Amino acid sequence: MKVRKKSSVNIKNDIEEFGNLLTVDSIPETPSIIYPEKKKARRKIKRKGSEPTLINYFTEKTQEHIIEYQKEADSNKKKKIYVKEILPAFDSLVENLINVYGFSVIYESKQDLKNECLQFLYTAVDKFNAEKGSKAFSYFNVVAKNWLTIKSKQNIKRLQSYVSIDDHDNILKEDLERIEAHNLVPNFEELLLAVNMHDYLTNLVAAIENKLKTENERMVVGAIKVLITNIDDVDLLSKRAILLYVRELTNLSSKQLSLTLSSLKRYYKEVKNTEEFQL
Numbered sequence: 001m002k003v004r005k006k007s008s009v010n011i012k013n014d015i016e017e018f019g020n021l022l023t024v025d026s027i028p029e030t031p032s033i034i035y036p037e038k039k040k041a042r043r044k045i046k047r048k049g050s051e052p053t054l055i056n057y058f059t060e061k062t063q064e065h066i067i068e069y070q071k072e073a074d075s076n077k078k079k080k081i082y083v084k085e086i087l088p089a090f091d092s093l094v095e096n097l098i099n100v101y102g103f104s105v106i107y108e109s110k111q112d113l114k115n116e117c118l119q120f121l122y123t124a125v126d127k128f129n130a131e132k133g134s135k136a137f138s139y140f141n142v143v144a145k146n147w148l149t150i151k152s153k154q155n156i157k158r159l160q161s162y163v164s165i166d167d168h169d170n171i172l173k174e175d176l177e178r179i180e181a182h183n184l185v186p187n188f189e190e191l192l193l194a195v196n197m198h199d200y201l202t203n204l205v206a207a208i209e210n211k212l213k214t215e216n217e218r219m220v221v222g223a224i225k226v227l228i229t230n231i232d233d234v235d236l237l238s239k240r241a242i243l244l245y246v247r248e249l250t251n252l253s254s255k256q257l258s259l260t261l262s263s264l265k266r267y268y269k270e271v272k273n274t275e276e277f278q279l
């Protein structure tokens with residue numbers, strides 16, 4: 001280890017000289033230093049209420065209106081509360097969920113999907129229980145999100161299960177041959193035109209007549225036979241018009257006519273299923 005030797009130099013004169021430097025009467029002017037100008041950073045001003053929030057449309061007031069809706073007994077007042085105070089919040093909630101998570105259903109527009117979800121939320125308003133401590137926004141956010149998720153999963157299953165008949169690339173050859181060979185079944189009106197309507201109805205009523213048990217049933221069937229006989233002269237515009245004709249012909253009360261027609265309907269189903277009256 002090296003040890004510094006004791007200095008024998010007298011530093012008294014050096015100290016006096018250094019002291020004289022510190023007490024100089026005048027200091028020569030030094031040239032000013034020019035620094036490059038710095039760009040001023042923009043100050044961010046935080047304004048009150050400017051901070052964005054995802055639930056500004058669903059406030060404490062909305063929850064209060066939901067509770068008010070649940071307690072209200074008058075249906076008209078309930079409707080006003082829902083349409084004015086609750087529906088706008090539900091509409092924004094569902095709109096945001098669809099946009100954020102990209103929910104979609106094939107063959108349905110975004111608006112149709114939103115409307116279906118809003119209908120479901122309407123049925124869930126009375127199920128919300130504020131006494132459990134949960135917030136209305138959290139509750140209905142979960143309810144709407146779950147409904148949209150299930151709806152989307154159902155859509156995926158539907159896509160996997162069905163193939164469009166126009167998509168020939170993904171249809172099996174056997175299925176394609178069946179589609180091309182398939183004969184469309186004519187509707188009921190076309191079948192009636194293919195047979196003699198008057199004879200068909202006459203035979204049908206005759207078969208029903210064999211099953212009658214009460215006098216009222218016989219009176220109604222008799223009125224129906226009159227209508228069939230004069231079918232070209234009677235203006236049968238609707239089901240209600242037929243009932244009016246039958247009631248006038250039988251003089252039965254509405255209750256008696258209703259009970260009798262119920263019995264005749266059962267007889268009609270039994271006769272209709274027989275091979276004789278299969279169109």
